[in-house]
Amino acid sequence: MQPKLAQLVTFIILVGFSVPTMSYKVEPLPDSYAGLGEGPHWDEARQSLYFVDLEAGSLLRYDYKQNKTYRTQIEGETLAGFVLPVEGNAQEFAVGCGRRVVIVNWDGVSPSAKVVRTLFEVQSEFKANRLNDAKTDPRGRLFAGTMRYIGDEFEHRHGELYKWEAGGSVSVVKSDVGISNGLAWDEKAKKFYYIDTTDYEVKSYDYNFDTGVASNPKVIYNLRKTSPKDHILPDGMTIDTEGNIYVATFNGATIYKVNPSTGKVLLEIKLPTKQITSVAFGGPNLDILYVTTAAKFNQPAPAGTTYKVTGLNAKGYPGVSLKI
Ligand SMILES: *[C@@H]1O[C@H](CO)[C@@H](O)[C@H](O)[C@H]1NC(C)=O
Numbered sequence: 001m002q003p004k005l006a007q008l009v010t011f012i013i014l015v016g017f018s019v020p021t022m023s024y025k026v027e028p029l030p031d032s033y034a035g036l037g038e039g040p041h042w043d044e045a046r047q048s049l050y051f052v053d054l055e056a057g058s059l060l061r062y063d064y065k066q067n068k069t070y071r072t073q074i075e076g077e078t079l080a081g082f083v084l085p086v087e088g089n090a091q092e093f094a095v096g097c098g099r100r101v102v103i104v105n106w107d108g109v110s111p112s113a114k115v116v117r118t119l120f121e122v123q124s125e126f127k128a129n130r131l132n133d134a135k136t137d138p139r140g141r142l143f144a145g146t147m148r149y150i151g152d153e154f155e156h157r158h159g160e161l162y163k164w165e166a167g168g169s170v171s172v173v174k175s176d177v178g179i180s181n182g183l184a185w186d187e188k189a190k191k192f193y194y195i196d197t198t199d200y201e202v203k204s205y206d207y208n209f210d211t212g213v214a215s216n217p218k219v220i221y222n223l224r225k226t227s228p229k230d231h232i233l234p235d236g237m238t239i240d241t242e243g244n245i246y247v248a249t250f251n252g253a254t255i256y257k258v259n260p261s262t263g264k265v266l267l268e269i270k271l272p273t274k275q276i277t278s279v280a281f282g283g284p285n286l287d288i289l290y291v292t293t294a295a296k297f298n299q300p301a302p303a304g305t306t307y308k309v310t311g312l313n314a315k316g317y318p319g320v321s322l323k324i
Helices: 003-017
Strands: 027-028 038-042 048-053 056-063 068-074 084-085 092-097 100-105 112-121 129-136 140-146 159-165 168-175 178-186 191-196 201-206 213-222 235-241 245-250 254-259 262-272 278-281 288-293 306-310
Touching: 027 056, 027 068, 038 056, 038 084, 038 129, 038 159, 038 235, 048 112, 048 288, 084 129, 084 140, 092 112, 092 129, 100 129, 129 178, 140 168, 140 178, 178 245, 191 213, 201 235, 213 288, 245 288
Parallel strands: 038 278, 068 112, 178 235, 235 278
Antiparallel strands: 027 306, 038 048, 038 288, 048 056, 056 068, 084 092, 092 100, 100 112, 129 140, 140 159, 159 168, 178 191, 191 201, 201 213, 235 245, 245 254, 245 278, 254 262, 278 288, 288 306
């Protein structure tokens, strides 16, 4: 081969066939164990990641500057489905305790915290149900969903997704839900993304940010090809500033970065444990992906560890406090 031709061939091989490599790094957060970690929420003002240990009724706060995790037990409660800071009150958080959304007072440091009032209760006729994942939309409205807590959630679709707005009105966004999970909004694309784990898929809705109304559901990502055989379940979810969604998979040891317009998987982020429950961007530059996991069903260590993933070359949005 002529030197010039050889160079050209080498060039074509390098440019045309090299797969872009992504060198991300996965590291544990100190003292971040949660038997069922869930609901990561980055609070920009406090530079802290809040999350829950769901079946312990505990709230956790990882302080970025101190590189330290604080943990509290909510007095008298056994369940904490989510933790969302209340706007304008540094010590108040909306928490899902069973079928109630309560306001908890916590200074972010003390080992115990107190329920100060109940915001609302859902499904009083379904004692076996409990609130699961919840999030605020970009305007501070609360979206919280339920699941059946006892028995087979895949058989009994008694869950619902609710919306609560300042002023106190609760409405049903969706009924016929198995396990209400991941939530994400994209203001640029005017979309709301939602996961019912028992559907093995992610749906997109057209979303009106002025009224908070979601309509026109469409399946945009389907994990059924690998489930239920492998039983890889979509769980929590977040979104980056380019509009790509990140889907945590329970049993999958993987977070899928997906382009919601094409349904294409752009990246598989691998974790050292199987039950990945949820994800949220945070950190001073909003470019760290925080990941909660679960140790339930007798998973060995490091199950239950909360991780940070860096080097993803992506940024997200901070969590939004609840408007009351
Ligand atoms: C945070 O603390 C852990 C445990 O002590 C340590 O391994 C890690 O390097 C620290 N990270 C930072 C960013 O200081």
